[in-house]
Amino acid sequence: MSANSLLEARAIDAFYGASHVLRGVDFRVGRGETVSLLGRNGMGKTTLLRTLMGLVPARGGEIRFDGDDIKGRRPSAVARAGVGFVPEGRGIFPNLSVEENLIFAEREGPGGRRDWTREAIYQLFPRLLERRANWGNQLSGGEQQMLTIGRALMSNPTLLMVDEATEGLAPMVREDIWRTLRLIAERGVAIVVVDKNLDDLKKLCRRHVILVKGEVVFDGPTGELAARDDFVRSQLGL
């Protein structure tokens, strides 16, 4: 494992019921690096995130995070190691206020870091400050998404994994989410993003990984992605 590697997964296999979803996937994220995970629907993007998080068991291969072997650990242990997860579908606590949702997740990060406080989250998402007394179920889709990202940050992760954060959001809100993710990356948090908007991903991420039927078919920097445009378009169905 190279010195600046944060997450290093090698030869990961995973199953969903009887179907073999991930087939020997290698996936690496450096410290503070921004990586996009691309592919058509049903190719294994979400499953890869869930496997890294420990929500789907990895069969075979190894997963190392910050030097530790995290394969087979419970999701709670993976989170404590410094991985924040923003799942598809958000999953905020509907009967807690915005503020309570944030307090719930408050925790020191690895090495006792406390970069992200409630104040910092409110600075990042002024909208959440306005709505901080509202219940989770009174928020609009965009506000829920902001809260989910904010909540993940409250645990001071060194890696943030974001699954389809802009899905179902109005264009202006989408723009907000992308801008915030760039700000988070500037503060040194490594980010893995699954999304459909290639143009936005190119602006945020330096490296891109394409999954096809559970295998990595492309892994390279933005420049190479642009250079192999035809290949990329055919793989993504653009």
Next chain:
Amino acid sequence: MLKAPSIRALVVLALLGALFLALPAYVGAYGLKFATRMIILAIFVVSLDFILGLAGLVSFGHAAFFGVGAYAVYFVSSESEAANVFVALGAGVAGAAVAALLIGAFVCLTRGFYFIMVTLAAAQMMFSLFHDTDIAKGSDGAYIMIKPDLTIGATTLIDFDNRTTFYYVCLALLVASVLALFWLARTPFGRIVQGLKANETRLSALGYNVYQFKLAAFVVAGAFAGLAGALFACIDGFVTPELFSWHQSGLAIMMAVLGGAGTLFGPILGVLAYVSLEETLKTASLVGSFVADHWRLGTGATLVVAVLLSPDGLAGFLRGKTVPKKVEPLKDVMPAAAPRKARALATRDLSKSFGGLRAVDGVTADFAPDLVHAIIGPNGAGKTTFTNLLSGAFRPTAGQILVDGENIAGWPAHKIARRGVGRSFQRTNIFATFTVEENARIAAQAETPSVFRLSEGTARENQIAKVAHALSVVGLADRAGAVAGAMSNGEQRQLEIAMLIAGGGGILILDEPLAGMGPEETRRVVELLRDLKSDHTIILIEHDMDAVFAVADTLTVLALGRLIAHGSPDEVRRDEKVISAYLGGHAPAQGKGAPA
């Protein structure tokens, strides 16, 4: 959905059947009575599984119908003459069915925990009725002096007093009950009953009256429980209020879960295992007096271990290949054209308040037929609430919804769906445990949403065609056999659309159909909308502005619950209010008049 038992399970069941057929030759009177009791309990627990495992209705009062069945035999028996077996068993079944109809009429209004509580309370009321009044000798129980028989002329063909005869009658009725319930589960009616467990909301949105289906399933299960109760009364010719007790109901749930709820054959294994275990642990000569004295501890501990080892019950150990059968390949043939359905949609001063919040505030709009009407607006503008009003998921606080001029405001969701208004959901809302094909089939079947449909008859071919067509249109034809819940989010979104098409409404409401779709699917859905609009009215809620401006004929913009703009895409695109509230710089530069 209910699967055919695996080959392994069939072998085990056949062996058990052979064993039970041969049993009377090898066991004495006690053993035979013991086996008879097990068989009757099995009928009871299988009947419970029909609502518990298939419909997902956890009834904690199923013993009420067992008890009614037993007491019915007492009521039709006289002290001097044997009752006819058909009269006795018929009275048990009919009595229990009527009781289930009366009780079910109330309990089926509830769901979840309340359903458990209310069924428990109803059974306790029945218990009290027979325990505390002397309609049937009260708490002491009552004797049936002469057991039922079947006598024609001078010959007695069947006599329940004959242990062996009675045993075989019970065995035959168990087999018949299981087969009958299995068959029922695979009829169009049974498909909807299983849909109750998987997704009630979606069933309503497709036009099914879920209350009627719940009640019908409840009555079917009650009737079979009544059969078991009637037989039970004939074992000893004795009935007691204890038959109604919640222990009896609880035990049935335990045996169903132990055997494998939702399989219809698992409960038989559960009964055999539980009763054998209990008898073994009670026999001091086998397990010692200490264990025998505390046998409940033993059964409890064993059950905990069993559930941990196999969460799917004993039937879970018998999973495997099923007998292969011919699968009809799905061919994309154009289904027969549906009769022309309602199409013109309009709202007048439509409003919905939640407490102090006016989520939809006096919206008046006309949606003409054969056009795509897009509704856009910021998150929280009230778009989804608006669709929930149109589809009947919410009741409007004020205002009208007109379908072909008829005001449907306040109608329940299933009635609106039957009027031809189909909808897809923003958050994927499918039958997760069903296959893709079964999902679409439930939608296609909604053209005839009545309860008592045991066969599709001539509609079958056209339903299969509708399913095949809908799946191929959204690009899921090769996924027909996949379990919907195991597919990716995007594929589930595709299935949402397929169900909407298969449902065949004339007015289609699509709530963010493109969220979660990749570029290919997006193109396909946009094409699809263009095709569909020739004979549909389409309401499209969507944030993908490229798609909206590509297909929409009119645009309606909501903000804070109010209509702020309504018109052609070009007009709306230039509207200052719309640009500042929603579009920002995002209106695609298409045609003339795009903002700078």
